Amino acid sequence: MSTKQVVIVGAGPAGMRAAEQLVAAGQRPVVIDEGARHGGQIYRQPPAVLQRDRRDLYGFEAARASAVLDRFDALRPQIDYRPQTLAWQIEAGTLQLLHAGRNHALPFDALILAPGATDRVLPFPGWTLPGVYTLGAAQVALKHQGCLIGPRVVFAGTGPLLYLVAWQYATHGGQVAAVLDTAPASAKWLAAPRLLARPAVAAKGAYFVARLRMMGVALHGGVTLLKADGNERVRTLSWRAAGGGTHTTGCDAIGFGHGLRSETQLADLAGCAFAYDALEQAWLPTRDAAGRSSVRGVYLAGDGASILGADAAELSGARAALAALEDLGLSPAEPGHAAQIERELQAHVKFRRGLETAFAPPSSWAADAPDDLIVCRCEEVSAGELRACARETGTREVNRLKALTRIGMGRCQGRMCAPAASRLLAHTAGCALHEVGRLRGQAPIKPIPIAMLQEQPPSRQVAEDQDD
């Protein structure tokens, strides 16, 4: 049995299940994990010293979390697991890795990208104040560090995560000052039939809402977020109710987000083709039902390919691994198993459509954003500057906007500002969101130290003094 070098980036549910399939086929996959322990974000494991109970950490998902986390643990001896390792570039058939200050090139025969997702951010003035975090951050603080982002928190934005995190805080000693959903209540009813594609999950969502109400937490829908205020840290969040009145809610912290956005930088560097997904309102790497990208030998799984949630990630991770094995000629074709996975994924896709309908990001966000709103928090570029540039230069393309205004040129490479900047550009230019294109990915996908130790001796110096 030949051994090929199959590399998985990401140790969340997709990466873990992909590794499992590869081990089952007699392979020793390499799993690259930026985190310190496997689990990804949703099943993030705190440092052992926190001695957290799994029911406490993962609530209703405790059994699922345990199943996949423990399985990976059991398989550890058969996996080349590399935690605290950043994959920062891909060149033909090689992944560049940074670990403990050392640079290392890892060739691969097959690459499964399962890097997950972050919150989609549509900001409001004051969002850069200390005390304002994403919904994901509010969860990480609680799960990973045993902290709340503040004793009294306003949760805002939209998406199922909004209610889950608010409920988690309310049941862990946090005071939830309000839950402000920008999506109108009616949207959830419109989506109801699709949401029933996964009745257990839909029921959990309804459960969180009901419990929060019973605990006396103020829940509002159809809200427009206006401004976070405070001197050196956030003190209040002002918002407009669906009915029109303006309110100001006192708080020590805000957790907000408008759904999730896939981390696609590595797929971009790998040369994958992208297409605009109208449902997610984002550019995603194209893939077939098995997770094959447009690049031979590169596979896409989990929320990093398309937001479908943790359960779907387990399925798509396994499916991608089966595709990689098949393409490498390493396992007898088992159409039954792969086809079964693809069938199960259908229910998730349908549910996803329902969620996006129920929790669509506010379509008026770009029109409502005031000129003094900082859109790019890395480079401190305002909505007014973006609009002025688009108007004065006739720019209708987001990479040109980046070149002229600096949005997306900071450390985060547009992760936090691209959704907002793209919407502002499209709105100002009077075109559809997809027409402004997407930010072109550039290595390193995250900042790397100049002092990074190289593994090769330097090549003979070439006279290049004419370049400048």
Next chain:
Amino acid sequence: MTESLHADVSIIGGGIVGACAALFLRRHGLSVVLLERGLCGAAASGVNYGGVRTQGRAIVQLPLSMRARALWARLPELIGIDGEYVQSGHLKLARSEADLGRLEAYRDEVGAHGLALQIVGGSAFRRAYPWLSEQAIAGSFCAGDGHANPRLVSPAFARAARAAGARIVEHCAITELAATGSGFVVGDGRSVSVQSRWLLNCAGAWALDIAERFGDSAPMTSIHPGMAVTESVPRFMDVNVGVEGGGIYGRQTARGNCVMGGSRGTANGALYGVPTARAIGELCDRMAALFPPLAHAHVIRFWSGVEGSLPDHQPVIGPSPTTPQLIHAFGFCGAGFQIGPAVGEALADLVHRGRSQVALDAFSITRFTSPASTSTGAH
């Protein structure tokens, strides 16, 4: 529906040279249509290092470069923005006595041509530049040099040309290209077709495709200079830095980011370049070795581009030997940003008056073997 246009001059390529030529042609009252495959100023003109430098150029380029200085000094008047141009001076470092010897010889040579350089060494050098490592033992300082932001400057030339009445057509890849009896026809075969008396070939690294259609050729290859930029760090570098012998050059912007170059990348398709990981690693090593204040800094972005290079390190600028009213300007070997405005002005002069203020004979395409010779082509 193809739009049919007529103009005195067609220009292929909307980089700094083509756009500047368009601007100056308009000032001479000539009608211009500029056709650009992508967006103006987004190729080499927009992603280069940003050095605005005369020091280090071959003697034969000094007249163009000195003329360009006068244009850079008027940048806001020409293009409406300052493009973050700063006359910081250029410091070319010696890392050995042999390097120093070469810098001194160059200083002596160019002094006679009007370029004044000051060489600083020893303790005076250490006092003046405490932020350089022991690798550097002396430096040649050129006060009139500086740096700018190419991402702002190059597109602004195109906007200025448009504001002056040039017709700029972007997203226009040339498929139709021929000499007619009285001039040329150029078009993309779907949206626009231009008939003109003159044709300027300013298509950068892709200019050979245009030149060869008319039987002109040059041994141009594509190079991909690798670039890196750091996060913003406290300001320590107030000059544009290069080294004798090459290998690294760097500048710090007003916002604190350090832009560094000095490595080679590879092609990423026909239109883009990408730095190789190996090249990135080498560049980082050189940055850390030369600039101690960057010891803990992080690189936040690498990039490359596509640049035309010729074996004698000089561009092609001047009339076609085979086709009347066709003028070439390409192959700037990584040093086209500073002289770009002067080249554009010279092209406009050639069309308008039949001669340019600056002598261009040294850059004639005829200096290579006959037009029938093969070229390696840009790729």
Next chain:
Amino acid sequence: MLHRIDGARREPIAFELDGRACTALEGDTVLTAVLTNAAKLRESDFGGAARAGFCLMGACQDCWVRLADGERLRACTTFVESGMRVRTGA
């Protein structure tokens, strides 16, 4: 500032914050260590406004801090170590 609710007994970790002796707990990231002792992590590169992280998962890059010796680290993904000397000012 972050608000601790975790009840496990954890070893205290002594570190220095802007010259001031502070205490964190084993398992804290540098971000948690700082923000349970102070209200900000750093000052913004442009304009100097106070920042205290944002995504807590290594994506937003807003939590890069400096140590006294000039070294830089991403606070939300780096665990605090005994004797660390963190600087939040410019």
